[in-house]
Amino acid sequence: MPSVDRLSFMAVFVGLPLAIYVVFVIYPFGQALYYSMTDWSGFTPTYNFTGLDNFTKLLHDDTFRRALRNNIELAIVVPFVTIVLALTIATLVTVGGPGRGNVRGIRGSGFYRVVSFFPYTVPAIVIGLIWAQVYDPSAGILNATLTKVGFGRFENFAWLGDQRTAMPASMFVIIWSFVGFYTVLFVAAIKGVPGEIYEAARMDGAGRFRTAISITLPLVRDTVQTAYIYLGITVLDAFVYMQALNPNGGPNNTTRTMSQDLFNTAFRKGQFGYATAMGVVLALVTLLFAAIVFTVNHVTGGAERRLRR
């Protein structure tokens, strides 16, 4: 029988955090599932249980479908580009040094790492504000630079106001803000690979590119998987960035995300039941995304994984 001291200790140590967690996290998630099946407006004390009506309505909601499509585009492009860029930088700074002798990084690698990381320390909303100014048609530095180097047609080009460029420009901002963080993550992972493996590959005559593809990539693939999932969760939300760059969904809703749609539906239009149904869809898409990443990694990399364990 545990002593009173032990019991009170465990009760306080687990009970207190758990109480906060249940009240502010678990309970609202549970409620959300229920509200998503009601027509609750949030301001009336009564509401009707409507079953799956909200979800069928969502299927025919053009704005929401457009937002869903935008989120899927984001989830396909942003993690991939970010990870390719970050892996390239990480490879160059860790094993990009001379082809003979000790395996080592390029000179000045510390500087590049510190610089590329620092967008991560800037709040996302501020990153959005900075880039909204950079992209500004007339006063922004992007068009000024382009015009100066001879691309006169960009003189007043509205990057965020044109249907063709609004989404790619927004994607670039998100990629820009995350490359540094994932570079640091991959540098750590690559440093965890024993130097002997690289030296052995070299003795066998493998070039740099070959080494990166057949040695580095397989050995850091678990980290890549983690990165993919984190980035996926981030861009399936993407609220902050889009809210700073194009608060109204961009030209023709080309940059509207589900999160923006949800926020407006709930807090501007007061359709709380309908908004939570959007939240459920968002959560399902996120889970689906994680499941796809896990499956792809498992199917393509099963062999290496078994070898390592």
Add this chain to the structure above:
Amino acid sequence: MTAISPDENVATDGRGVWSTGDRAVEATSHVLLAGWSIIVIVPFLWVVLSSFKTTKEILASPFSLPAHWTFDNYTKAWTDAGIRHFFLNTIIVVGAALVLVMLLGAMCAYVLARFAFPGARFIYYSMLAGLTFPIFLAIVPLFFILKNGGLLNTLPGLVMVYVAYALPFTVFFLHSFFKTLPHEVYEAALMDGAGDWRIFFQIMLPMARPGIAAVAIFNFLGLWNQFLLPVALNTDPSRYVLTQGMAEFASQAGYAVDFGALFAAVVITVVPVLIVYVIFQRRLEGSVSQGTFR
């Protein structure tokens, strides 16, 4: 990573091993890396430059230097635009939430990692699940939970929510950390008659300091950057946190934006964290690696 190799390269280490191919690769790498660094740095430098210009100068030419280098924009942003209040609110909320979540998270992680009791695994996994759910799903009910509890639009309410949503991450990483601490120390302390409370606060907590520092850094950045929670749950302008204030500042101005003050506000927001980052960057990068190699 680079083991000292016993072969002839040791003698010629340095310039000697660089072949022509190496130089070409190195040059290309430098060009790529420098290119990316420029893309990262230039927007920041431009913001700093613009923060000293008047709105008129900013709109006239993006490259021009300010006619007079003054801190007018900073004074305007700090006092008139209320960045001062947002800053203070942020420090209160983030500070309180950080201390609380580290304490509660460490307590919870410690018990879950080192005591076997029925339900321990269930609690651990329900915390893990919380890491993956999008906050967006919970935001609407959360709004009403705070409203009914009288915590909506209050700083304590915001602190509680920050704590609750930072808890899964904190518990998850500290859990693996507490698991690695040696059992002998615990048993020796028990033998000496120390109770569980004392063992935790006087022995285990200090021993876990590296792990706690790493998690605290990430929690700080996460909470400092938090946007959705305050925007939905803290709508009283006098209680705005910095991120909200910045968004409001940029959008409310809309047609008559004081761009100079806006740029100054951006600098005020970015620089403190940037300084902390440059000082602690080694430790921070160490923490990232700790996060991946559990």
